[in-house]
Amino acid sequence: MSTRIVVVGGGTAGARLAQRLPVTLLGEEPHAPYNRVLLADVLAGRYAPEVIALPDAREPVRRGVRVVRIDRAARFVECADGSTVPYDRLVLATGSNPVLPPLRGLRGSRLPAGVHPFRTLDDCLELRGLVRPGVRAVVIGGGLLGVSAARALAARGAEVMLAQQGERLMERQLDAQASALLQEHVESLGVEVHTECRVSGLRQRDGAVTAVELANGFVLDAQVVVLACGVRPRVGLAREAGLDVRTGVVVDDELRTSDPYIHAIGDCAEHDGRVYGLAGPALDQADVLADVLGGGAALAGTAPQGGEAPATVPSVVPTRSAPAERLPTTRTAPRYTGTRALTRLTLSGPDGLDLAAFGEATALPGDDVVQLTDATRRAYRKVVVRGDRLVGGVLVGDLASVGTLARAWEGDEALPDAPLLHLLTHDGGS
Numbered sequence: 001m002s003t004r005i006v007v008v009g010g011g012t013a014g015a016r017l018a019q020r021l022p023v024t025l026l027g028e029e030p031h032a033p034y035n036r037v038l039l040a041d042v043l044a045g046r047y048a049p050e051v052i053a054l055p056d057a058r059e060p061v062r063r064g065v066r067v068v069r070i071d072r073a074a075r076f077v078e079c080a081d082g083s084t085v086p087y088d089r090l091v092l093a094t095g096s097n098p099v100l101p102p103l104r105g106l107r108g109s110r111l112p113a114g115v116h117p118f119r120t121l122d123d124c125l126e127l128r129g130l131v132r133p134g135v136r137a138v139v140i141g142g143g144l145l146g147v148s149a150a151r152a153l154a155a156r157g158a159e160v161m162l163a164q165q166g167e168r169l170m171e172r173q174l175d176a177q178a179s180a181l182l183q184e185h186v187e188s189l190g191v192e193v194h195t196e197c198r199v200s201g202l203r204q205r206d207g208a209v210t211a212v213e214l215a216n217g218f219v220l221d222a223q224v225v226v227l228a229c230g231v232r233p234r235v236g237l238a239r240e241a242g243l244d245v246r247t248g249v250v251v252d253d254e255l256r257t258s259d260p261y262i263h264a265i266g267d268c269a270e271h272d273g274r275v276y277g278l279a280g281p282a283l284d285q286a287d288v289l290a291d292v293l294g295g296g297a298a299l300a301g302t303a304p305q306g307g308e309a310p311a312t313v314p315s316v317v318p319t320r321s322a323p324a325e326r327l328p329t330t331r332t333a334p335r336y337t338g339t340r341a342l343t344r345l346t347l348s349g350p351d352g353l354d355l356a357a358f359g360e361a362t363a364l365p366g367d368d369v370v371q372l373t374d375a376t377r378r379a380y381r382k383v384v385v386r387g388d389r390l391v392g393g394v395l396v397g398d399l400a401s402v403g404t405l406a407r408a409w410e411g412d413e414a415l416p417d418a419p420l421l422h423l424l425t426h427d428g429g430s
Helices: 012-020 036-044 121-130 144-155 176-188 236-240 279-294 402-411 420-424
Strands: 005-008 024-026 067-071 076-079 084-086 089-092 096-098 115-117 136-140 159-164 192-195 199-205 208-214 219-221 224-227 231-233 249-251 262-264 269-271 343-347 353-359 368-374 379-386 389-396
Touching (some): 005 012, 036 121, 036 144, 067 236, 115 121, 121 224, 136 144, 144 159, 144 176, 144 343, 176 192, 176 343, 176 379, 176 389, 208 224, 249 262, 262 279, 353 402, 368 420, 379 420, 389 402
Parallel strands (some): 005 089, 089 262, 136 159, 136 224, 159 192, 249 269
Antiparallel strands (some): 067 076, 096 231, 199 208, 208 219, 353 389, 368 379, 379 389
């Protein structure tokens, strides 16, 4: 008798697992699973919505199904329409919710017309219907998501202002020099960037947003406001079921929760005290769990599909099968040991801009730092070395050496005995 595996959530992690194993996938969104990383390209008009669809699951996906309760004793999930789905193993891939900032004019989860998070395909399609040349749009948040949204809105002809509370754009990933180059490029696309700019409230009339209020007293007229203030793991279902929840749903190296019949992967999962919130770790976790649940036979070695392959160290090393005439050897149990994720962003425009960041881009006392700057090409490369290990880096404009650098960082191996400047050559010193 086959094991009934039910997956709650049709995002990156859930869809990946459904490509590897025959599962019942319950997706809350009405759309087929899609690559969330490409939403900004849909908003900008570069891709049609169907282009970002992920490869088909092995079994049909049940769309528009919202799970409202887990019965751990009877092992079934209850859906909003009253139906129930039994399971032998349950996988929570519930993702994350956008953070709604505490602003005057925002009450609970009901948003004024014209105010949108930027998290789902529906958010993207609604924004696309609102934005046309000349529309005044304000993006709140200058992280990766906010920068991507601002670029997409500008591409549609909107008059865009980006308000970032921190000192610089993408301050979690970039150092000051790289962030300055990014801001220069974003501004060249027609986006008005304001850092150290705190939004305090929204003005509205007849239920629609009309302006954004800043803490310094300035008021910005706005017909569209995009909230790009980060995400928070979606853990309500797990918490109500009595599972161990901290920031995310706590899992072990087999992605197992405090209930041995329930696993969690992706944005909602917390492994070894860390919630990633990135596509690369979500794919890694889904692949490991496919081996855990499939006994190692779940299409081992299948290449990532749908979007960029994560630049990560393989979490599971496949072993060769024993020859038929010999006794089978014991297969190493699959384990998830964490992901070293690299952040990449491509911004279109007159010249375009590519950037990549990994690890610790800010040096500590005693670290060695190597950096190259080409002002003419707006290119910048920097690596941070601690002892004989590469611990981080950032590249803007010229990414020719990013593959070699990322592999050296992911492998966490001693660097070759060569001048550190070689790390920033196009072959990474190899």
